Amino acid sequence: MPAPLNRALEAVLDGADAEALRRATTRLIDVYRSGRPPAEQVLADRVAATAYAAYRMPATHAAVARVLRYALEVAPDLAPRSLVDVGGGTGAAAWAVAEAFEGLASVEVVDGSADALAVGQAVGRHGPPAVIGARWTRRDLGDGAAVPAADLATVAYLLGELDAGLQERVVDAAAAAADVVAVVEPGTPRGFAAVVAARDRLLAAGWHVVAPCPHELACPLAAAGDWCHLAVRLDRTALHRRLKGAALGHEDEKVSYVVARRGPAPADLPAGRVLRHPQTRKGLVRLELCRADGSASAEVVSRRQGPRYRAARHAGWGDQWPDGGTDPAD
Ligand SMILES: C[S@@+](CC[C@H](N)C(=O)[O-])C[C@H]1O[C@@H](n2cnc3c(N)ncnc32)[C@H](O)[C@@H]1O
Known part of the structure; x- marks a missing residue:
């Protein structure tokens, strides 16, 4: 506060x-x-x-x-x-x-x-x-x-x-x-x-x-x-x-x-929303996500994914999460 x-x-x-x-x-x-x-x-x-x-x-x-x-x-x-x-x-x-x-x-x-x-x-x-x-x-x-x-x-x-x-x-x-x-x-x-x-x-x-x-x-x-x-x-x-x-x-x-x-609908709803504290293990971040298609499931992001991995390490519970086509570090 x-x-x-x-x-x-x-x-x-x-x-x-x-x-x-x-x-x-x-x-x-x-x-x-x-x-x-x-x-x-x-x-x-x-x-x-x-x-x-x-x-x-x-x-x-x-x-x-x-x-x-x-x-x-x-x-x-x-x-x-x-x-x-x-x-x-x-x-x-x-x-x-x-x-x-x-x-x-x-x-x-x-x-x-x-x-x-x-x-x-x-x-x-x-x-x-x-x-x-x-x-x-x-x-x-x-x-x-x-x-x-x-x-x-x-x-x-x-x-x-x-x-x-x-x-x-x-x-x-x-x-x-x-x-x-x-x-x-x-x-x-x-x-x-x-x-x-x-x-x-x-x-x-x-x-x-x-x-x-x-x-x-x-x-x-x-x-x-x-x-x-x-x-x-x-x-x-x-x-x-x-x-x-x-x-x-x-x-x-x-x-x-x-x-x-009431309207209009937001132009850019995020691709996902982080549903839990991200779990970080050696070289991997596991994000539980609510997704734009109405499903909820995990995404595991590995160090090999570079900017996406760095973004996943910074993602917090409740944050929005971009889709695979975007570079979250940009
Ligand atoms: C838990 S407090 C929340 C106060 C404030 N919105 C906050 O977030 O800190 C619930 C509030 O709702 C009010 N409230 C409960 N029932 C109500 C009613 N029927 N009409 C008007 N206010 C009511 C209470 O007086 C109290 O101020």
């Missing part, structure tokens, strides 16, 4: 009751690990919302930033001027979008938790200009309220908190509001199920996938009972380690996502 969000969090958390935040963090971890949609609002008070900002915002921000980077690699013409962050909570996705798109002029964060919005606004005062000027709108998406119109809608770490019917309504509302929708969820079987359902829904409505899929066919991983995800590594701050009682200086945020747009 770049320094500014960390610094903003430090500024806002300065003087907070560390023990209360630690207890609230433990409660949040229990709720999110349960793997069930919560029965009631999770960020129901200021301490819970502050704990969420401290322990989750860096990771959700890093995940959305990575997703946007991949989307831009496939569709460099993406240039939203306005964002609606649906279920945006403390605004991590809004930060990532504002950092990715210089031309972003207007941000609206919509969420059911007044406390999350208030904390997000306080953190956002230290953020990029579009976040400083954001509107923070309290709205329960379960009430069937429309999503405000914008060029881009982010739906990050929200669908998992909703039942299946509401997930569908929220995806439809985001698609009605924006020309580009980014759905981001934890990289778990459950998170992926919500993402693949959103992908199916958007494709059925005539939308086009920007990332991660190199095709618009049925997901080969879903068909195999597997789940498509990647890991984003981020450094933990000292505060983060204290709140989580964690010793490691970094964490790997697992994420599933889809970015889709």
Whole structure:
């Protein structure tokens, strides 16, 4: 995570009751690990919302930033001027979008938790200009309220908190509001199920996938009972380690996502997408790939393949992978 969000969090958390935040963090971890949609609002008070900002915002921000980077690699013409962050909570996705798109002029964060919005606004005062000027709108998406119109809608770490019917309504509302929708969820079987359902829904409505899929066919991983995800590594701050009682200086945020747009289809979908950490052995790199023909299988690249081998050694989990006809080092 770049320094500014960390610094903003430090500024806002300065003087907070560390023990209360630690207890609230433990409660949040229990709720999110349960793997069930919560029965009631999770960020129901200021301490819970502050704990969420401290322990989750860096990771959700890093995940959305990575997703946007991949989307831009496939569709460099993406240039939203306005964002609606649906279920945006403390605004991590809004930060990532504002950092990715210089031309972003207007941000609206919509969420059911007044406390999350208030904390997000306080953190956002230290953020990029579009976040400083954001509107923070309290709205329960379960009430069937429309999503405000914008060029881009982010739906990050929200669908998992909703039942299946509401997930569908929220995806439809985001698609009605924006020309580009980014759905981001934890990289778990459950998170992926919500993402693949959103992908199916958007494709059925005539939308086009920007990332991660190199095709618009049925997901080969879903068909195999597997789940498509990647890991984003981020450094933990000292505060983060204290709140989580964690010793490691970094964490790997697992994420599933889809970015889709109303049209046109991206001109250059990649030939493949790396589905796992590449395996490197003497003179060989094995890449598990999702391919443009809708299949998933391995490619083994040997040192004899020169530039392609060098590119394979640099390829990371989640990256796009060029086809055999192109020289990835070029
Ligand atoms: C896990 S947080 C994600 C926040 C933010 N998008 C992020 O990535 O850090 C889920 C958010 O969804 C909001 N939420 C859950 N159900 C909602 C509903 N029915 N209406 C509006 N917001 C809701 C919660 O208040 C919370 O802020």
